[in-house]
Amino acid sequence: MRNLWIFISRYNAFFLFIIFFTVGIYLTVKNNSYQRSVTLNSSNEVVGTAYERLNVFKRYLNLGIVNDSLAAENAKLKSQLLGLTTVDTTKEVQVIDTVTNQQYSYLAAKVVKNSITLRNNVMTINKGTVDGIKSGMAVIAPQRGVVGFIRDVSAHLATIQSLLHKDTKISVTLKKNHVLGSLVWGDGNFDIKKAFVKEVPNHIKMYVGDTIVTSGFASFPAGILVGKISKANVATNDNFLSAELNLFTDFSTLQYVYVVKDKKAEEQKALESIAKPNE
Amino acid sequence: MNSRIIIINVIRWFLLLFVQIFLLKNMGFYDLSTPFIYVLFLLLLPFGIPNILLYLLAFGTGLTLDAFYDTMGVHATACVVLAFVRISFISISLNRDAIDDPEPSLSYMGFQWFSLYAFLCVVAHHLVLFFLETFRLTEIGYTLMRCGLSCIFTLLIILLVEFIFYRRTPR
Secondary structure (H helix, E strand, O other): OHHHHHHHHHOHHHHHHHHHHHHHHHHHHHHOHHHHHHHHHHHHHHHHHHHHHHHHHHHHHOHHHHHHHHHHHHHHHHHHHHHHHHHHHHOHHHHHHHHHHOOEEEEEEEEEEOOOOOOOOEEEEOOOHHHOOOOOOEEEOOOOOEEEEEEEEOOOOEEEEEOOOOOOOEEEEEOOOOOEEEEEOOOOOOOOOEEEEEEEEOOOOOOOOOEEEEOOOOOOOOOOEEEEEEEEEEEOOOOEEEEEEEEOOOHHHOOEEEEEEEOOHHHHHHHHOOOOOOO | OHHHHHHHHHHHHHHHHHHHHHOHHHOOEOOOEOOOOOHHHHHOOOOOOOHHHHHHHHHHHHHHHHHHHOOOOHHHHHHHHHHHHHHHHHHHHOOHHHOOOOOOOHHHHOHHHHHHHHHHHHHHHHHHHHHHHHOOOOOHHHHHHHHHHHHHHHHHHHHHHHHHOOOOOOO
């Protein structure tokens, strides 16, 4: 302590300089709007650039996973194509039918911005009105799993209200017996790998490991894999059961998504919005 | 003797700040060269002054200037840097025990020592001042030019003033 004191008093000029200089800089930045704005802007710039770099790095690290999922998807598509071509060759008429009546088409989009840490997470993708994207369209993950709904659309970009959002509700069913439920995230749960199926009727028996798929009642096509139940039959206060499930979608490594275009969406909406006066 | 030094310094403070604020503030060549003569007050403070008092005086003088220039903190910071350079230069160039001159002025210390002393202090002060004022590195060439030209201007005036008040003292 004594030595420290001697050291400080010996170099007091320097320490006093540091103190006064800091105060001076502080006063400058605090009291002059120009200097303050420059400081804030440049620090924002630094932070932004750092994040950008980090993002590039992260994308590189995830390359393996993305590759795997792309390969798997390729295989899946190829097998589907094989199925289609066989149908093609046997029944020509059906081909025309299936093409014209095809209800859903998929559009691949790259995730420009993703967030998973917030209470309400919103993503941005690089497709917009130019590519025919409209608000309310469903978004699914490349391999399996759901992502969310399109929220706002600009010319070349669109935001997705992801499943990790307190207002997102997706109609799902149990794959084995087609019992309806609704998929939600949140409610004190901030784990991006978990979600809940709610509003399952009380008499239904769910088991750990049961697969949950989309019902097809909302804008999602039917039968898209959502997740597997990890904790079944959680009693709630109302007359319904709920279950906890592990999502198939890995939101933390999501880089490409598919936007589902439902050709009959507008027709369905228009039909359902015709209100009967006696209802 | 002691009170005389204080009175002289107080008068010098008022005089230099008066000249700086009411005369030199309105002067400048194409916004390139502005003299800051008030640093002479800090240069001419007596040798025996404690460091803390020197810093306080520098900071206070800077703040007074800031109040008139509407640049809160910029001059204060520059003056603090000047004080640091002053202390360092004096401790390096002079033997602390053998200093019997009252103040580091041209009359006591000679032209060579004083001009180097004034040059270093003024350059440090102006560098900090102009870079804090611009606060970015993109216009570095322009800032350096302003700084250099202002340094020359300030130094010229400081030497001029020192020669005007030159007293031949027996050494």
